[in-house]
Amino acid sequence: MRRDEQGVTHVIEYTLALTLFIMLLHSFTTTMEFRLGVDLDRQDQRYPAVRVVLGELTGSVGNASGVEAWETLEWGTGETQLRNGTTVGLLASDGVLSEAKCQALAKFPYGGLREELGINEELAIEVRTLSPDAQVIFWGGDLDSASISVTEERLLLLRTTGGDEVPAKLRVSLFEAPFVSDSLYLTEIMYAPTSGTEWIELYNPRDTAIMLSGWKLSDLEEDDLITGDETEQLSIPARTAAVIASNPTIFASDYPSVSYVFGVEDSALGNGLGDTGDSLTLSYGALSYTKSWEATTDGADGDGNSLTRDCSTCDGWTATTATPGAV
Ligand SMILES: [Ca+2]
Ligand SMILES: [Ca+2]
Numbered sequence: 001m002r003r004d005e006q007g008v009t010h011v012i013e014y015t016l017a018l019t020l021f022i023m024l025l026h027s028f029t030t031t032m033e034f035r036l037g038v039d040l041d042r043q044d045q046r047y048p049a050v051r052v053v054l055g056e057l058t059g060s061v062g063n064a065s066g067v068e069a070w071e072t073l074e075w076g077t078g079e080t081q082l083r084n085g086t087t088v089g090l091l092a093s094d095g096v097l098s099e100a101k102c103q104a105l106a107k108f109p110y111g112g113l114r115e116e117l118g119i120n121e122e123l124a125i126e127v128r129t130l131s132p133d134a135q136v137i138f139w140g141g142d143l144d145s146a147s148i149s150v151t152e153e154r155l156l157l158l159r160t161t162g163g164d165e166v167p168a169k170l171r172v173s174l175f176e177a178p179f180v181s182d183s184l185y186l187t188e189i190m191y192a193p194t195s196g197t198e199w200i201e202l203y204n205p206r207d208t209a210i211m212l213s214g215w216k217l218s219d220l221e222e223d224d225l226i227t228g229d230e231t232e233q234l235s236i237p238a239r240t241a242a243v244i245a246s247n248p249t250i251f252a253s254d255y256p257s258v259s260y261v262f263g264v265e266d267s268a269l270g271n272g273l274g275d276t277g278d279s280l281t282l283s284y285g286a287l288s289y290t291k292s293w294e295a296t297t298d299g300a301d302g303d304g305n306s307l308t309r310d311c312s313t314c315d316g317w318t319a320t321t322a323t324p325g326a327v
């Protein structure tokens, strides 16, 4: 037998041994799952569902209201917006995975994209280049806290924003886990504006957009839910700061460059933020963060300054020049 034929034989033997090992491992883990009482029926339902999601993501270039370059659109601004009804195909027109479209997934609020893809489970989408091994995007929930998960992968060519084509892996996981929505930060409070309207700033540091429905703002007197224009998505994109104003129209004319501006139910943050002192709480379910102030010691008392957090997650606050929409 020639050397290269021997080599091929070795490869076949190795592949067969590996397949047998994987089959044994699979039957062992399946048996273990039965023993551990894992709900296999529900897990089985996830296998076709992940394939449907993979098919949706790799089946087209996607579009929003007829715009195929949907990655250039945003939540909450412009006439054509990303919202339900957006097809989230990740391909460029020639069938190669588009890095820009993959990264644009980060703009989708968690609930919005799951709804768009018809998913009731928790969802995670990861795109990685294989050589070099680098993450293009991780979208979605915290897989580490998942009790059961199902994952499917597809290998594709990805065209980077620089124009290179590299092998990449698109990975979709469906899993069961507690809903995680713990990262929205109160970063600025304008409680005594020299003119205009009271406002506060919220920052979303995550890699995916966050829905604002259910988040509450409270002072010592009243609770308010955050509200938006009916034509806008009530969400803040990934790594973006938004403003909640008593009067969003007045705020938008004072600060036209701020893209994400929302209001509250009754046009007053709490019952109005006290100029001499007050307290503001941002909460969602059991999560809660409170910032209280006294104008005599904290400043920002009608001099054009606001109270600003030293960094998005730091404990310190200082009175400084207002920077709504920027952290
Ligand atoms: Ca109110
Ligand atoms: Ca005030």
Ligand SMILES: [Ca+2]
Residues within 6 Å of the ligand: 187, 188, 201, 241, 308, 322, 323, 324, 325, 326, 327
């Ligand atoms: Ca700011």
